[in-house]
Amino acid sequence: MAALLVWFFGIESRYNSDRSYSAIRWLMSAWNSDLDYEHGPLVPVVALGLVIYRYKDLKAAAGDGNVLGLLVVLIGVLSYIAGYRTLQPRITVGSLPFILWGSVLYLWGWRPAKLLLFPVFFLWLAVPLPSFQQATTHLQLIATSMAHHGSSLFGVETYVEGTKVLPIKGDWKPLDIAAGCSGIRSLMALLMISAAWAYVAKIAFWKKVLLFFAAFPLAILGNALRVISIFVIAEYGDAKWATTTWHDWSGLLLFYPFSLLLLLAIHSLLEGGLPWKKSDARRLRRVVVNHKAGASNSLQTE
Template identity: 35%
Template sequence: MRRRIPVAPVQASYINRPQGNSISMPPTITFTEALARNRIRLLLIVPLLVAAYYRVVPDMVQQWMQDENYSHGFLVPLIAGYFLYLRRDELGRAPVVPWNWGVAVLLFGLAQLILGWLGTEYFTMRSSLVVVLAGLVLFLFGTAPFRVMALPLGYLLFMVPIPYIVYDAVAFPLKLFVTRVSVATLKIAGVSVLREGNIIMFPATTLEVADACSGIRSLISLLALAVALAFFLRIAPWKRWVLVGGAIPIAIVTNASRVIVTGFLAQYMGARAAEGFFHEFAGLAVFGLAMLLLVSLGALLKGREQRTGSEQ
């Protein structure tokens, strides 16, 4: 009869495993450290961007100077830079993990630039700069810094003039709407007036509701201001959307009031009420009123949130 010898179970031991076989993850660096390490590479990217957009950006700035609809373009980069300045601490601490798919975004922006240049489509060329910058941030620094920079980068789109085909498609219905509302209000007030399209006819004179009176100019600028105001106010996200959306009716209503007041004056003063100094002053006054209403809406939304928080 054989005798069984007990065998001790074999236990895996990792104590004496060589340290060279262990897999160590590279330490994550912050955005500030990444800027310091890659400053040479970043400095080389700047002249490449200048070479790609050396004609696109100056042409856009020239349009800001010549077209009053986009004169706010000078302020947009400054406001976007201020947004970034306010988030500088959060951005500096953001972990950097380069995202390879950022190359796809970068290539898409470059393709957008080339196609816009081939088709002489200015909006495509100009807006590609924002896409290229977003692609560079994603590829070089990753998604965490991009989330911090998303609002400043996206805000830069307000500096790009929209295509004229889109501008006309929005301005023409607005002109007709403002004309209808103004004529209806003038008739209720007892003014003798007729309407033909966007033409308002009085017994002594005739007025045309032009693009400047349609509200499209105020609408573009007010939307940019509303987004900036929504960023600065500490309110709930849905209230920020209400504030931005509120810029649309404010622009339309204030410009309709401009046409109504001009109609009353034209009834007694003639066509000169809609020309010269009064016309320019009325435009500034209406935009000032629109800004006041927008700020008041923001204060109302913020005040209600504070009251709700205090009740809780």
Template identity: 50%
Template sequence: MDSPVPDGKERFLTAPMIAALAVSTLLLALNYLAFPEFGSFGNENSIQWLISSWNKQTDYEHGWLVVPIIIFMLYHARKIIAQAPRRMDWRGLILFIPAIMLLMLSFRVGQPRVAVGALPLILLGGAWYLAGPQTARLCAFPLLFFWLCIPLPSFQQATVGLQIIATELGHWGASIFGVDTYLQGTNIRSTGGHWDAFNIAGGCSGMRSLMALLMLSAAWAYLSDLKFWKKCVLFLSAIPLAVIGNGVRITSIVVMAEYGNPEFASKTWHDWSGLLFFFPISLFGLAAVHSLLAGELIWKPSQRKKLVVKMNKSH
């Protein structure tokens, strides 16, 4: 009697496919880990450059959070991914074309960020080729989310504009609490000379906070049970929320210096006010925008349970 034909799941991981995965993993490891072609002295591979670029100078200190968030998003969708029909699809190899072009360009122009930018395309193309279009669709956002941890110089050019906005918001906010100040460029000075001028430097412009909040809002929008256009609104709301949150932070520093201890305000409070003011205000703002778009309060226990059920059904 003929043996039954194995189903798709049993045929999925064949010996040739396992061999192809092993070879592909080896090639990726060699390209991204074994060739020190980048860095100031050409002694760093692209992954080493990426990790070293998560610093204050690039305003991408949040970069180390991206990989754990990607893992969480894939884990959150694990059941839907496992239930998706699996089949090899040659169309997935199309994504390898721009990825290879980016890798070649990165070595030609000496830009490691271009090489790192090709990695999500390689992984997404591999998922599409090995498991089919539905699996690739489910993995697309988490994998492409990796782009948010790659420093882009163009974002740093907005620092000056954000410095001016932050300075004006701090000046306006301080006046609400009866603190008389005047502006000199990006400096906030006390009219009565009660404390030394506060210089709203690039680090206080809010660019770091903006990039971190954009990352969080993107993940939040992806996990939410909202229509696509509402997800876009929720994501873009991070920009005004970050600006407002930073303005409140600077206002608190000025008020603390006026009515409290100027030295404490300029040092200790300056260093900790972002954690105490900015992120709680910004996260509450995201929750409020989400509630407005969803038409219900997401922090109510009954509504939160209902929201989780909807999210599971939507996937």
């Protein structure tokens, strides 16, 4: 089975302009800044980490296989054939989770399959979507507007021409909110993080969904803060340093710490306290519930 997967996904060449790329080689070449998927190599690593996180449960869950797994594998094979015939590597790569998960279901049954459902299909986040152009344009306009209004709170007076922000009094050059500054890269990376975070969070399913979708406003807000910081430093400090060194490093030094702290705050709000510290209120509720359950059992016994 493993040899077949290596051959069809890693060796069989069908894609790229000269049809010299295998599906996996195409995927690795697509993890670049042009497609806003520089975080792509981290997705398989995180997926493996999620499997390791479930390792003890998986050891105890192995059981008899289920023939329905063959149906899921068939869906994956048909998807692979469709991608192969139409020269669509995204469809081809997207078929791999079906084949992997269907194999688990067929060989070991429902319990391991349920545990591996999310980690396996998490791999889809590594596949670049066909086009971000329209979404990127909207995000550029949002980032431009928020940076313009936000920088005014720090006394930086600017005016806007399209996606270009120009100073009214400062001597720094106009800054264009290009596609790379729209926040789309940060959004995709933060979606990966929030998806894994929500999976391991010990909260209700609907709260996990909220935690995942929180990545959208957090990415927009965090990116706006990053761009505002560039304008403020350009106005009051070294404009060249702000538009070069700080521009390149502000994502790592400002965006991610800010976004992850807010994600932690949202998680804590949903859980009723810090995730690693159970609050007295939650312990009290659990004791009360257990006490009522015990009282009910004693009444039935009498």
